[in-house]
Amino acid sequence: MNINIYQIDAFTSEVFGGNSAAVCPLKEWLGDNILQDIAMENNLSETAFYVKEGNRYNIRWFTPTLEVDLCGHATLATAFVLFHLENHEGNTIHFYSEHSGELTVTKQGDLLTLNFPEDLTEEIELSQDMLDAFDLNPVEAYKGKSDLLLVYEHENDIKNLKPYFDKVGKLDCRGVIVSARGDTVDFVSRFFTPQCGINEDPVTGSAHTTLTPFWSKKLGKLEMTAIQLSDRRGYLKCKYVKPRVEISGHGKLYMSGTINIK
Template sequence: MEIKIYQVDAFANHVFGGNPAAIIPLERWLPDDLMQKIAAENNLSETAYIIKEIDKYLIRWFTPAVEVDLCGHATLAAAHVIFSHEGFEDNLISFYSPRSGVLEVERENDGLLTLDFPKDTIRQIEISKEIAAGFSIAPIEMWKGGSDYIFVYEKEEQILEMEVDLFELAKVDTRGFIITAPGEAVDFVSRWFGPRVGVDEDPVTGSAHTSLTPLWAEKLNKDKLTAVQQSKRSGKLSCKIVGERVKISGNAVTYMIGSISI
């Protein structure tokens, strides 16, 4: 059996930037264990599987270790594949995730792709030394979202210089950890770590910005924000609060088109 596969750099306008994702179009779902094995073999932070229906695309996301509820960069990458390689002519794609519901991606006039995702519900909690034990610098605030813990810091420099103990992070029962601070050239910066789900550090995490955008929108008293996720590859995002939704915009570029032999 031959299966088509694309590899796309999301939240980037050039290859070797942003966050790479594998996108695999299917006619029907493969067995779950096989989809997980393919994701592990790809060894990218996310592999997304999509199925075209009459009025929408079904989508599921797998890290090398588990299936996850939501992934921004792989959804952006999937939209790029559909727009650029799968013959889709409209400017709005409707995805449906069994775990996260309806997700839309719009192609803007300037070439940006804009995700329309549900806004995360976040709450401030008491700082826990045990939960924050994996980070070399103590946060000034601690928040909890639907999937991740969020640690707030005073300066961008602290985010860049942070030393991380992945063994300690893996002890905590959570999808991931976000560290964030005000940015020097953008509204806020962040990094994301998820060793428990097989992703030590993600280069650019779209879904994390469903938590970060409402947090910084309230702190900065603005509904349109610019962001950079700091990593070796890095990525820039434009974020906007629209009611109970978050719109997250970025570019994507194709790195590879190939096939899987099973």
């Protein structure tokens, strides 16, 4: 069995930036164990698989260790593949996920815009476990659907923050978003998820479904710019269109090839 595979750098205009995702078009779904093995072999933060069904594409996302409910950068990467490499016609793609429902991506020039459901947060008390997981204490803590959000005072706090991954991995969440107001953009962030087999995710679209409504309320604006301050850096435009969010960025093809499964 041969399967096409593409590797796309998402939320960047340059190769070696943003967050790499593998994308595998399928004619029909393979067994979950095969999908997981492919994702583990790719050893990227996410591998996306899709199957066309009528006028939409069913999509699933796998880390090297498990399937996740939603992934922004791998959806953007999949849209890039469909628009530029797999002959999708038109400027809008309709995706469907069993876990996250209807998702759309639109193309305007080179800019791709994800339309995802919002993730609202509620403030919670800072626990000792949260404080012990990082070398600098946050000023506020919030809980979203699956992630913790820890808020800091300054961009440099986020840039220089040191996580203790053994302790982060024991927190009861999918991962931990850390964020602060930005110096040159509206807000900055990083995302840690050893729970999913990824110590630090370079750029996390799904985290911005939490960050967009959060910072929209804090800053009193609907349209914002953001940087995810990993070593690879990711650049995003975010818009709050309650109860949805729009997250925009670019993609770049790094590699295309064939998976051989005998």
